[in-house]
Amino acid sequence: MRRVVPLLILSLLATRGGPAMAEERGAGQTACWFENGAVVAPAAIGGIAGDYVIDLSAPHTLLHVDVAQGAGFTDTALTLPVRVAGRKVDAAPIAVQNLDYRAVGFSTPIMGVIGADILGRYGLALDFSPCRLRLERPGRVRGGWKGGLPVTIVGGVPTVLAAASNGLHGISGPFALDTASAGGVRARGAADGPRQKPVGTLSGLSLNGALRQDLPAVVAGDLPAGVVGAIGVRVLAGYRLRLDPTALRLWLTPIPAGR
Template sequence: MALRRAADSLWRMGVRAAMILFSALLALLAPAPDVQAAPAASHLAADTEARWVPFELTGNQIRFRTLLNGRWVDAILDTGVTDTAVSARFARAAGLKPLVAGRADAIGGSVPLSWGAVDRVEVGGLVRTGGRIAIIDADPRVTGAAPVDLFVGADLLAAYALEIDYDAQRFRLLSSGRMPFRGVTAPLRLAGPTGLYLSELDIGGRRYRPVIVDTGDGSMVTLTSAAWRGTGAASGPVTTAIAYGLGGEVESEVTILPALRIESLPASEVELRIEPDTGFSARKGAAGRVGGGLLRRHRVLLDPGAGRMILAPAARGDWPVTRSTSGLMVSQRGDRLRVLHVMRGSPAAAEWQAGMEICAVDGAPIPAAYATSPLASWSTGAPGRTVRLRLCDGPERSLTLARFY
């Protein structure tokens, strides 16, 4: 469970940005060119219902190990990826050759990729032989401290029902039309040529459609600025945060929604990201996205073939929002913390700037294992606590933590 402990500590550090936005990585700008590959053929094993795949949550992303061309690979289950992709690093090691160049629309902008032929991909009871795979140079900031080499997308998943049991941290693939548990049913469909999973949300009594359902996005809910202005809920404090997509760094506004609904299923205390109207959701004609941060409060069945998403409350249906009380989003670089972003309206807003480096917290130097140490909790500590932060160029500053959004 080392990955899970590391991820929890990263949230406490305020480096959520390093993990949150890896969604819809490969929404193609144009149809993929033909690749000289064996025709793709997929099937489910006869015992697929028994083939649960264990996973760990890191930054609310579903990470697991599976087989690609007979090699074990670390993977993310990502319905926001329209075409399954492999890292260029793994492709080189496995002898997967880039054959045809292309481009994809991603969080942060357009990115280059290559297409190659693949022999065999296995995910639980699903086996696909032949077909193509995208090859990408994945920015390590997108997936946090632990590298990932395979992004399992809608081209593999959409023909089947995907059941995610967040309580037991396992998932499986079933024949479309199966209903293994009871819950609230919401519409789910695939968007034409993009292959994105689309559903609906109700905020303040207003229905928002479509919204992208993205298991690879670690955030809870994202809305476009236009959709947010129409909620009638735009009265609470709003701050800023950054995140990383394959297309680069993205800054968005962040607030906390007291409540929303997916059909008749309520959710309270939901972190909302407000994306510019030039952002990814708007470019795909969507009002926003539902990410793993909200999905993890439920048992989930995604079955676009049957036109439905089924949600049932999980044991941790009240999974709390982790809020920064410092306003400093940082990442570790050796024996120091580098400030990535200073959140608007936060206790740090007046005196801190991105690029500053911290070498000690309350007199304690930054250890190599900082991410998994108790020291990392200072950034989301109790309001009213004063933290002493020593800058690497010498002076020490005091920062009093506060609830600011």
């Protein structure tokens, strides 16, 4: 018997603001990869280079406490430069946390999480096959494209309207873009809950004019207040994703089934 996920648990926490950015000319890009249900890319925080989870649904950029202490940092709130995909933030607020729960199942150590406070300041292009992350000055990512989905920034993260149902109850509203969860949809759960193992199935998700059925669902991690849920990699990987924070638009271009 299919286990349903209670949609009533999709409630949430508040967030804070973002950093001052140092713009660089042109576009920056880097190869990324899928691991453990997450998009991972090389980056550096305060000179600490390594593998970082790329998470558009995380309001804040995070550094693993063990990594921070190993580099000589003792505070839990830091201001450090961040480099990712050829872009640099000269002084970004960094939260130092124990990220052991987010590092489970990865083949290499995870240094931290690059969140929406960094990613949301650029035009973002994410290709899933092959995986490539591109960051441009806002307004340039879409080129001459028209249309797209309206984007609303809620609690510091970009969201789009979607609707989900577990067969008994339905819920609709702003959903974050979770590029770090193995499931198709993530509901709010324990702050230190794993995102790698779906624990149930949603009967349906309506997004971008398409209905997807029997999606694996993850119940883990906090979401900003006002965010209904998060759309995971199981769904997003079916598209080429383009996000323009200036125009507040998201373009989801379906990837041909053969790829």
